[in-house]
Amino acid sequence: MPDLVLASSSPYRRTLLERLGLPFQWAAPDIDEEPLPGETPExxxxRLALTKAQALRERFPTHLxxxxxxxxLLDGKPVSKPGDHEAAAAQLKHCSGRTVRFTTSLCLLNSATGDYQLRSEPFDVVFRELSDASIERYLRSEQPYDCAGSFRMEGLGIALFRALRGDDPNSLIGLPLIRLCEMLRNEGLQLP
Structure with missing residues (x-):
């Protein structure tokens, strides 16, 4: 079995990947993440999922x-991580009672061959109506300032939603495990 490498510094993605019970390493790719003119979110x-994987190819030449x-996306525009309490409160107010779309792309690169699999996973989150007081309680409890959308779905953030729509809820945390398992099987790995 080729060694696995996660091209990410995200502790959330590492925690998700640990669920598969496969040994892996991780390394932070150093890439420019600015959107290109006219580029759709997908x-x-x-592009960034592939670029992150390719950035580590030389360092990990016989790995997956x-x-x-x-x-x-909110109102068709990308929303970044809030960074602080005020920005998170503003994001959640804007999301209140609305449906927002996450697009998560996944790439599995075989660094030995250069072949890769690439897939995008859309996932919609339907927020319930959120009062200022409920937003404050949530933010004081979880402080999700490093999360796009200002929530942690794997934690108390689930209480903010009315519905989730998509194939893989792990996409919301940043690593679509169902698709990853499929890609790993395509590379010959035996998974349960």
Whole structure:
């Protein structure tokens, strides 16, 4: 079995990948993540997922390298990680009672051959109506300032939603495990 490498510094992606029970290494790729002019969200996340994996190819020449990237769209525009309490409160107010779309792209690169698999996973989150008080309680409890959308779906953030729509809820955390398992099987790995 080729060694796995996660091309990410995200502790959330590492925690997700640990669920598969496969040994892996991780390394942070150093890439420019700015969107290109006219690039759609899907094109952006696919390009970045592939670029992250390719950035580690020379360092890990006989590995399966996993790259992933995610964008949150609100009113058709990308939304970044809030960074602080005020920005997170503003994001959640804007999401209140609305449906937002996450696009998460996943790449599995075989660094020995240069072959790769690339896939985008859309996922919609339907927020319930959120009062200022409920937003404050949530943010004080979880402080999700490093998460696009200002919530942690794997934590208390689930209480903010009315519905989730998509094939793989792990996409919201940044690593679509169902698709990753499929890609790993395509590379000959035996998974349960």
């Amino acid at each position: 094109q952006l996340t696919e 390298i996993i790259g992933s990237d995610q964008v949150l």
